[in-house]
Structures are given as structure tokens and as C-alpha cells.
Amino acid sequence: MAEGNRNAQTVRLEKIKELLLHSKFGYTIAELHAKLSERGFAYEERTIRRDIQGLEISGFPLLTTGDKSSGIRWRLESNTSLKHIMPVKQSALMGIYLLRGLASSLEDSPFQKDVEDYFKTIEMKLGDKGQEFLKELEDSIKFSQQVQLSTRINRDILATLQSACAERQKLEVIYESAASGLQTRTLGPHALYFDHGSLYFLADDLIACKTKTYAVARFSEAKMLPEPFEGEIIDPKKFFDKTFGVFEGSDPHTIAIEVDRALAPFLSETIWHSSQASEPMSNGNTMLRFHISLTPDFVNWVMSFGSKVYVHEPKELQDQICDAATAVQKAYQSKRVI
DSSP, X not given: OOHHHHHHHXXXXXXXXXXXXXXXXXXXXXXXXXXXXXXXXXXXXXXXXXXXXXXXXXXXXXXXXXXXTTOOEEEEOTTOOOTTOOOOOHHHHHHHHHHHHHGGGGTTSTTHHHHHHHHHHHHHTSOHHHHHHHHHHHHHOXXXXXXXXXXXXXXXXXXXXXXXHXXXXXXXXXXXXXXXXXXXXXXXXXXXXXXXXXXXXXXXXXXXXXXXXXXXXXXXXXXXXXXXXXXXXXXXXXXXXXXXXXXXXXXXXEEEEEEOTTTHHHHHHSOOOTTOXXXXXXXXXXXXXXXXXXXXXXXXXXXXXXXXXXXXXXXXXXXXXXXXXXXXXXXXXXXXXX
């Protein structure tokens, strides 16, 4: 919806609430239409009817009298307090419900209770109609098991990382990497970055003079230093623009992958990377193209589709997949129980 349309709708809703609040006997939809027309709001009656439904869903205590034959009249009690009510449309309520479902990745994390409390606050501000609509959504929209955010994330450490980003202060941290174990590092913060169910910290390693990605769950200590970080702030979206995930990559490659027709709708209709492009092939398959680095997560992603995909280029990716497939075959041949 355009900004102008949103503003017009907000003004219209406020005017409807004002009319209903100061009406002793209420108004029918037709009468509301006439009143609004007098005030320069030229809308159809069905638009006003949707507005009334939206007010009901939002929890506004609308009272009705009359019936369909004589005309249903709508009004608000004159002593109604509107301060505790949060206006929300059905479409917005559906969006909130979808967000709550997607937030299931926070289960068992330090943030689960905060998020649940927030959604409960929203629900408490809804009226009976809104509660009924939420129940309909719960019955009709289900969610798959989400990738869970690590339960090892420390709330205080996360707050320190966020503050360092906001205040542009250097950090001293203790971080555990697979290669080096626990080490004390001095970092220049750029941003926190959420990717595939995990939270990362993009920062400059000020000793190695290199920008790196750190898993937030692996920080055991973090404190801000008094020195400001004066390096140029890096946007994570640009930093990871040429990679499939958060793995660091070299120069990007032009990649062409032939996808079997049975798998093509799923792979081509889902946006896996911003460089993605697809085109139909004469044999009924689909050619999927990317311009990204050959990182381990991308190689694993390609291999996850088995023989349903075939890499046309680059040869380097072909070789990596062949080597990985050979290693898997050897591992199973050596350990398989006959």
C-alpha cells in the first residue's frame, strides 16, 4: 500500500472512531458513508464495512443495535478509553502470527520469554474478533520445525557486542574457534548478522588486520575498551554479497547448474542468492546460474540434491564435488557392514 493510501486510511479510521464515539444512537454503514462524504471522504460502503470489521478485530468495543432489515447501527460507548487499544488490520494480524511462527527458532534461547511476552501483550490488546481470527490462523497455518538459535548465546555478551557496534568502541573478547581454541582477541565491531538460524558478529581482528565472522555463541567474555574504533563500517549484506552464507570466500565464479525438471520448480522458485537467475532448457530441465564464491556451504548445498543437479561450470566446482563424492563413497565402503 502506498504511503498516501496508508495516511488516508488512518485519517478515515480516526474519523469513524470519532463519529461512533460521539453518537448517542450509532450509525448504519449507509449513514457513516454519508457523514464521511460530507467531510470529503469519498469511499464505497464496502470500504467502510471493512474498516468497521478492522476496528472490531483490533479490540474496539463496538456496540450494535437493530438488525439487517432495519439496519445495524454501530457505536462506541461514550466513556470508552481508546488508549489501551492497538489498531490492527486482519492482514497485519496475519503478518504478526507468521512472525510468531518464524520466531520459533528462538525456542530455548535467552530471548524466548521476551518474544513470547511481546506477542502475548499484542494478543491482550485484541478484542474478541481479533482473538477469534488468531484462533482461525492457528488452525489453518502450521509451521515446520525451525533451525534453533544456539542456547549458548549469553545475553550480557550480546548486549556488549550490540553496544560496541552502536558506540563504535573496540572490544576485548575471549573466543573459541575450531582451529585455535580459546583466545583473547581485540576486535573492531561492524555489525551483528543473523543467518540460517545462527547469530554472527562481523568485526575486524585488529591484530591480524582482517575482517572476520564470529559465531556469537562462541564468545565466553566480551568487554568494551575505552578506545574508539575508527575503521570504516562494513555492511554485512555487501560483505556477504558474493558468498552463499557466512563462509569467507575468494573471488566469485560464474556458476551454471542444470536442474532436473522434477526438482526445477522448487530450486528456481526459491531465491537462494541475489545473483540467482534461471532459464528453461530444450530438454525440459532448468539452468540455474549464480555469481558467487565457491565456499564449503555452497558445495554442500549443491551436493544435497544428488544426481538431480549437474554442474556445467566452473570445472573447479565439478572437481570439488567429484572429490567429495569419492571421499563419501570410500568412507562407506570401508565402514559398511556387509
